[in-house]
Each structure stands twice: as structure tokens, then as C-alpha cells.
Amino acid sequence: MMRKTVGLILVCLFIVSSGRPQREEPTLPGLTSEQIMAIIDAASGERALNHIRRLTLLHRWFVSEGYHQAAQYIIEKAREIGLRDVTLHRFPADGKILYSTCRSLPRWTVRSARLSLVSPLKKRLASWEENPITLASNSRSANITAPLVDVGEGTQASDYDGKDVQGKLVLASSPQGKGRIDLVHRLAVLERGAEGVVSYRSYHLDDFPDLVTWDHINTLEFNGRPSTFGFCLSKRTGWELKRLLLKGEKVSLHAEVDSEISGGHFEVVSAVIPGTDLADQEIWFIAHLDHCQPSANDNASGSAAILETAQTLLELCQKNVLPKPRMTLRFLWVPEIWGTYAFIAKYPEETRKAIAVINLDMVGEHQKRCRSVFRVTRTPDSTASFLNDLLDVHLKFLLAHNPEPGKELSDAYAVVSPWGSHDDWNAELIPYSGGSDHFVFMGGVIRVPATMFGSWPDDFYHSSEDTPDKCDPTQLRRVVVLSTMTASSLMSLDSRSGLDLLDLVLMGAKGRLEESFGKSLGLLRKxxxxxxxxxxxxxxIDWAERREQAALESTAALLPLDDGLRQRFQGCQKEIRQQSVTLRQSLSEYLTLINGGERKGSVSPAERSPEEITASRLIPVRNPAFPGPIWDGYLASPAEGQDPAWRGTLSEFQLYEIGAFIDGRRSILDIRNAVSAECGPTSLAVILRYLKDLEQAGLVNFLSPGP
Structure with missing residues (x-):
């Protein structure tokens, strides 16, 4: 079958009244129809699910024996399928060592743990041997019997008013979003002398009363007092204890924990499919291997899916269905976020070779059972990239061929596994969202475009019910197909497929400029x-134009710019400039219209204030010793354990983008304007104050005197 070219009318392909893509077939950069069908045929959701079943037998805390065993399993399978340079990287971790601004975690070893009711009756409530998730991670050894005191949520000081918790165990109903067991532990144990915490909480509590959500203690010492322990119970068990207390019963529990907190190592598994003439450019797939047992979807699923992606690519390259990759493909299995910070800090030059990072985190959900949606995240404006448009067209292509159950044999591009669901695929491309390993690649000195494939919400997130039966081989196969298609489009780019990619990015840029124009109009409707x-x-409009030019430049950076490609690239740049000029003119016309036909105002900028003039002359520069993004809480006051209140006026995303826009060329005013264009009007004074904090912490300096 002949290769079809990507046309600028692709967007029309997906517009239908039902909101579902039409059945016409776009062609994707660097891929023929035969190759797409071969990828679908080679990918296996069942193989991925078998890996998940094996990994969920292990309690894979970040620095632990269970994690080490999981890493050894990945190493064995990576070598078995033919990956090269399979390496176990080890980074010291003791809770004190810093990687960039990220503090490491200690090794945690548990030999046994049990929580029992001893009064008014005897009953086992939790056991490490039966369900490790019931013991809060980083719990220390203990062997005590103590009365139980109900402190409500236990997440604020007022919960303890009139209650004597010293020498006792506290019962806390700490729901997600309002607090974690670590906060209860700090307030009850470290500040008020309680012996330990018994917590019950879960999501959709009435639907799953026996579900146990796992938690961990972060604060290992406070004002010289060491941390103790915590147990996590189901809502049903928690309410049974609460009812006993409400009846006036004297409730006592016995807690026994045999554990150890010590120094250890983060372990990162790395493996590659070597490239040929462009081997120094790399495409990275990353998945975190850690989490409490069972943690099937979060994230045995991502770890299994990138292993299956590697196997699919190797098989098709060996059969010459796909060309040998010109770029190197690297696969990383890490302790979530912490391991990624450590890897980037140790190997900054290797990281700079990456042209794109695809993070797979929670990708196996059975969508009906978990009530979840598969989501692909865009890069933020600070890291505008070709990757967004490539993923967009790939995802839409697969959605166009996976909308209706029961028609798999009538559509060559339908992706269904023999033992999986036959459901519609609920999937979407969404704006940037952090919370996983991809964010580490874009907010610091090293900036690589990174996306996340993930599912949210998930009824069984971080719980005892995140088990292999909540995974769907069909969903896993679809994700592996999407991953393999994306790698295949990039790994052997040539002039022809590069031209297709340029046109694809241009088409996306034009649509996003129109969206930015609509956002601008919203400000003028007052x-x-x-x-x-x-x-x-x-x-x-100004920063939207800069964003889209940057996306085009990221595309051109991948390509051998011969005369034809250079001419096309310059033509794309010109089209973006012309559209931006038109949109500015439209703003002026709109202003005239709302003023009743009279030009009572102008959309040209007013003169700068003295503060803006000062900010325009100050250029912050990141300290290269801290290559990653600024870790949440790094600037927190040790005494307060939280950031100053004024910093709360900036969202987590605004803080991230302020750091990400620092490139040694942009002024503070530039950064303020960039963040405002993306996130909404942002105070220059607050940004100045935040950057001053970064300067005092040694994270930035200024080419001119500091603010």
C-alpha cells in the first residue's frame, strides 16, 4: 500500500456531531498503513498483564528489598527480550542526601507488624504478613498496648482541643485531600506525645467499605523527637472502633512493629535499543517501578507496558517491518520522581541527548471497573514541542478506530486483546499536569519535552484493591500500540517524514493561536x-506566538535542514507571524466594536511602570548544580514545615513555570508575562519575592543586581 501524506485538513477528520472521530484514515509521520497494522498485531496486552501479576507479588517501597527484587525481575526480562546495555544504577539514599533539590528517602525494612484490639474484646485488626499496605511506610519498631482516642480527622490543631493523647494511640479519619497520616502523626505524636496513629480513609467510601488506602510517614524527627508508627484500616473497621468509643467503651489496642530505617540505595534500571547514525539522539520511555503491594495499575502497569513496548519494537525491527532506529531508544524503570531526580543529577549529559520522554504511569485500568479515563498530557508552554501534535494525531487515529465494541474484525486498526474488554476507549489529550516522573524533565536547567500516559480517576488508587483484576489487557495493548507508534514516527525521521511533522505542528499551532485569541477576548468582555x-x-497573543514558534523550532532541530526543508520551515514561521498580526488587528477591531464604533482605547501597551522597568533589566540564571525542577517544599521553613503564606498566592503550576521559564535570557518581566499568558494575570511583586527566595537559597543568581 502506498504511503499517504499528512494533510493540513486532518482536523476535519475528527469533527462529527457525536463528538467521536470519523472513520477516514489519516496517515502518520513516518508510518505506513502496513506498519500500523503490524504494530497492532505484535503488541500483546496479555504479556503485559503477566508482568503485572508477577510484580504485584512484591511490596515495592522506594528503597527496600521488595523493590530490589522487582528491579531484578525487570533486568531479567529486559535481557531476555534482547534489550542492550541493561544496567542497574544505584544512588545512595538515606533521607538526608539531596539530588538537585530533592531529598532522598531512607531504606525501610519490615520483618513483621500487627495491630490487635485487646479491649473490650480481642481481635486482630491488621497484619503485615497478610496485607503490607496496612502498615504506614517508614513506621518504626514498637511493642505497646495503649488506650485509643478519637481525634476526628486529626489534621488540624483544633481536632485535639480538650483531648489528652499523650501516651495513647489516636484514631483519625484522614480523607484524601484533607490530610495524610504524616500530618496526623506530626500533630499527635511529634507535638503532643501520642504513641502512634491508627488511620482509616478511602475513596468512594460507601462503595468500598473494606478498601484500605496506603500511606506513609515523611517526618522522621521533629524537635528531637523521633517518629513512631501508623496503621491504615478500612472504613468499616475504623467505624467499628469509633462506635465502640461512642458507646463509652474503654478501647485499647496492641501495636507490634519490627522494622528498621537505615541507609540504602535508589535503584534505576536502564536499557536501550541502540540507534544507528543518530544514536546520540534518544527517545526515552520511563515508568516508576515502586509502590506498596499490590499496586497493579499504579504502577506495575506502566512498568510492564514499557517492557512490552520494547519487545514490540525489537520484534518488528528484527523482521524489518520497521526500519532499524536511527535514534537510540532508552527504557528506564525508576523509584518515582526520587529516582528520576537522582538519575538526571548523575547523568546530565545523557539526559540532554533525549529529544522526548514518554512517562507511563497508571495505564492498565479496566475503564469500567475503575471508572477511569485514559489521558495524555501536553507539555507546558515553557517546553513547547512537536511532541504534543504528534501524540494528538496518533491518539485521534486510534480513537477513530476503537469507538464501538463488537466490530473488531471489520476494522483492521481496532485494538482489542483476546482476554480483554471489548469496550469503547475513553481517552483524551489534556493540558499539562504534573505529579509523576515527566515533570522532572521540564522544570529545571535540563529541559526535555515530556508527556505522561495515565488514567484518572481510579476508584482503587493507592489501595489494597489495586489488583491485577482491575487491569485490562485491551487497555494495555492500546497503550503499547500508542507508545510504539510514537517511537516509530520519531526514531527514523527523514526529510519526507520530517516535512509531514512540520506540517502537522503548523496545523496544531494555528488552532492553538485561535484558542489564545479566544482567551484574549475573554479579558476584553468587561x-x-x-x-x-x-x-x-x-x-x-505575544506569548502564544512565541510558544508556537518554539514548537516549530523543536521540530526543525530534529531534521536535516536541506534546502527544501529549510524553505518549508521558514514558510511555517512566516505563517505563524502573519496569523499573530491578524489576531492583534482583530483585537483592535473588537475593541472598536464594543466601544460603539469609536476608538476610545488602544490595545498597544502603556508605558512601563518603574517596577516593570527594573524587572526588565534583571535576568535570573539557574545554578547548574541543581539541574532538576525546584522540589515542592525545598524552600519551606524547617520550623514551620511549610512555605510562607504569601507563596500560597501562587499555584503549584505557576511556581513550576516560573522556574521553568528561567533560561538565562529572559528577564523577570519576561517570565512574569509568560506565566501570565499561560496561567492568568500574575503579580510581578509576588514573582519578584519568590525569585528573591530562590536567590537566597542559592538556586539562582542575577546578571544584574538582585531584586
């Missing part, structure tokens, strides 16, 4: 709009 509104509206 009656009447202020001069500040006009400036912010213009700022959105």
Missing part, C-alpha cells in the same frame, strides 16, 4: 475593559 486588561490580552 464593560469597559481597563488598560491592564488590554495589555494582558495583547500579552496572551
Amino acid at each position: 464593560s469597559p475593559p481597563s488598560n491592564r486588561d488590554l495589555r494582558e490580552a495583547l500579552n496572551i
Whole structure:
């Protein structure tokens, strides 16, 4: 079958009244129809599920024997399928060592643990041997019998008013979003002298009363007092204890923990499919291998899926169905976030070779059982990239061929596993969201475009019910196909497929510029709009143009710019400039329209304030000794354990992007304008204050005197 080219009308392919893509067939950069069908045929959701079943037998805490055994399993399988340079990287971890701004975790070893009710009756409540998830991670050894005191949620000081918890165990109903067992532990144990914490919480509590959610103690010492322990119970068990207390019963529990906190090592498994003439450019797949047993979807599924992606690519390259990759493909299995910080800190030059990172985290969900949606995240504006448009067209292609159950044999591109569901695929491309390993690659000195494949929500997230039966071989196969298609499009780019990719990015850029124009109009719909509104509206268009030019440049950086490609690249740049000029003119026309046909204002920027002039002359520069993004809480006051209150006026995403936009060229005013265009108007004074904190912490310096 002949290769079809990517056309600029692809967007029309997916517009239907039902909201579902039509059945016409786009062609994807670097892929023929035969290759797509071969990828679908080679990928196996069942093989991935078998890996998940094996990994869920292990309690894979970040630095532990269970994690080490999981890493050894991955090494064995990686070598078995033919991956090269399979290596176990070890990084010291003791809870004190820093990797960039990320503090390491200690090794935690548990030999046994049990929680029992001893009064008013005797009953075993939790056992490490039966369910390791019931013991809060980093719990220390203990052997005590103590009364139980109900402290409600236990996450704020007022929960302890009038209650004597010293020398006792506290019962806390600490729901997700309102607090973690670590906060209860700090308030009850470290500050008020309680012996330990018994916590019960879960998601969709009424639906799953016997579900236990796992938790961990982060604060290992406070004002000289060492941490103790915590147990996690189901809602049903927690309420039974609470009812006994409400009846006036004197409830006592016995807690016995045999554990050890010590120094150890983060372990990262790395393996490659070597490239040929472009071997120094790499495409990375990453998945975190850790979490409490069982943790099937989070994240044995991602770890299994990148292993299956590697096997699919190797098989098709060996059969010459896919060309040998020009770029190197690297696969990483890590302790989530911590291991990624450590790897980047140790191997910054290796990391700079990556042209794209695909993070697989929670990708195996049976969507109906877990009530989940598969989501692919875009990169933030600070790391504009070709990757967004490539993933967009791949995902839409697969959605176009996987909308209806029961028609798999009538569509060559339908992806269903023999023992999996035959359900519709609920999937979408969403704006940037962090929370997993991909965020480490884009917010620091080293900046590589990174996306996450993941599922959210998930009823069984971080719980005893995150088991292999919640995984779907069909979903796993679809994710492996998407991963393999993306790698295949990039790993052997040539002039022809590069031209297709340029056109694809241009098409996406035009659509996003129109979206930014709509955002600008929203600021002008006030009656009447202020001069500040006009400036912010213009700022959105200005930075949208810069974002899209950067996305085009990221594409051109991959390609051998012969005369034809260079001419096309310059033509794409010109089209973006022209569209931006048109949108600015449209803003002016809109302003005239809402003023009743009179030009009562202008959309040209007003003169800068003295503060803006100062900010425009100050250029922050990141300290290269801290290559990763700024770790949440790194700047927190040790006494308070939290950031200053004023910093709370900035969202986590705004803080991330402030750090990410620091490139040694942009001024503080540039950074303020970039963040405002992306996140909404942001105070220059607050950004100045935050950057001053970064300077005092040694994370940045200024080419001119500091603010």
C-alpha cells in the first residue's frame, strides 16, 4: 500500500456531531498503513498483564528489598527480550542526601507488624504478613498496648482541643485531600506525645467499605523527637472502633512493629535499543517501578507496558517491518520522581541527548471497573514541542478506530486483546499536569519535552484493591500500540517524514493561536475593559506566538535542514507571524466594536511602570548544580514545615513555570508575562519575592543586581 501524506485538513477528520472521530484514515509521520497494522498485531496486552501479576507479588517501597527484587525481575526480562546495555544504577539514599533539590528517602525494612484490639474484646485488626499496605511506610519498631482516642480527622490543631493523647494511640479519619497520616502523626505524636496513629480513609467510601488506602510517614524527627508508627484500616473497621468509643467503651489496642530505617540505595534500571547514525539522539520511555503491594495499575502497569513496548519494537525491527532506529531508544524503570531526580543529577549529559520522554504511569485500568479515563498530557508552554501534535494525531487515529465494541474484525486498526474488554476507549489529550516522573524533565536547567500516559480517576488508587483484576489487557495493548507508534514516527525521521511533522505542528499551532485569541477576548468582555486588561490580552497573543514558534523550532532541530526543508520551515514561521498580526488587528477591531464604533482605547501597551522597568533589566540564571525542577517544599521553613503564606498566592503550576521559564535570557518581566499568558494575570511583586527566595537559597543568581 502506498504511503499517504499528512494533510493540513486532518482536523476535519475528527469533527462529527457525536463528538467521536470519523472513520477516514489519516496517515502518520513516518508510518505506513502496513506498519500500523503490524504494530497492532505484535503488541500483546496479555504479556503485559503477566508482568503485572508477577510484580504485584512484591511490596515495592522506594528503597527496600521488595523493590530490589522487582528491579531484578525487570533486568531479567529486559535481557531476555534482547534489550542492550541493561544496567542497574544505584544512588545512595538515606533521607538526608539531596539530588538537585530533592531529598532522598531512607531504606525501610519490615520483618513483621500487627495491630490487635485487646479491649473490650480481642481481635486482630491488621497484619503485615497478610496485607503490607496496612502498615504506614517508614513506621518504626514498637511493642505497646495503649488506650485509643478519637481525634476526628486529626489534621488540624483544633481536632485535639480538650483531648489528652499523650501516651495513647489516636484514631483519625484522614480523607484524601484533607490530610495524610504524616500530618496526623506530626500533630499527635511529634507535638503532643501520642504513641502512634491508627488511620482509616478511602475513596468512594460507601462503595468500598473494606478498601484500605496506603500511606506513609515523611517526618522522621521533629524537635528531637523521633517518629513512631501508623496503621491504615478500612472504613468499616475504623467505624467499628469509633462506635465502640461512642458507646463509652474503654478501647485499647496492641501495636507490634519490627522494622528498621537505615541507609540504602535508589535503584534505576536502564536499557536501550541502540540507534544507528543518530544514536546520540534518544527517545526515552520511563515508568516508576515502586509502590506498596499490590499496586497493579499504579504502577506495575506502566512498568510492564514499557517492557512490552520494547519487545514490540525489537520484534518488528528484527523482521524489518520497521526500519532499524536511527535514534537510540532508552527504557528506564525508576523509584518515582526520587529516582528520576537522582538519575538526571548523575547523568546530565545523557539526559540532554533525549529529544522526548514518554512517562507511563497508571495505564492498565479496566475503564469500567475503575471508572477511569485514559489521558495524555501536553507539555507546558515553557517546553513547547512537536511532541504534543504528534501524540494528538496518533491518539485521534486510534480513537477513530476503537469507538464501538463488537466490530473488531471489520476494522483492521481496532485494538482489542483476546482476554480483554471489548469496550469503547475513553481517552483524551489534556493540558499539562504534573505529579509523576515527566515533570522532572521540564522544570529545571535540563529541559526535555515530556508527556505522561495515565488514567484518572481510579476508584482503587493507592489501595489494597489495586489488583491485577482491575487491569485490562485491551487497555494495555492500546497503550503499547500508542507508545510504539510514537517511537516509530520519531526514531527514523527523514526529510519526507520530517516535512509531514512540520506540517502537522503548523496545523496544531494555528488552532492553538485561535484558542489564545479566544482567551484574549475573554479579558476584553468587561464593560469597559481597563488598560491592564488590554495589555494582558495583547500579552496572551505575544506569548502564544512565541510558544508556537518554539514548537516549530523543536521540530526543525530534529531534521536535516536541506534546502527544501529549510524553505518549508521558514514558510511555517512566516505563517505563524502573519496569523499573530491578524489576531492583534482583530483585537483592535473588537475593541472598536464594543466601544460603539469609536476608538476610545488602544490595545498597544502603556508605558512601563518603574517596577516593570527594573524587572526588565534583571535576568535570573539557574545554578547548574541543581539541574532538576525546584522540589515542592525545598524552600519551606524547617520550623514551620511549610512555605510562607504569601507563596500560597501562587499555584503549584505557576511556581513550576516560573522556574521553568528561567533560561538565562529572559528577564523577570519576561517570565512574569509568560506565566501570565499561560496561567492568568500574575503579580510581578509576588514573582519578584519568590525569585528573591530562590536567590537566597542559592538556586539562582542575577546578571544584574538582585531584586
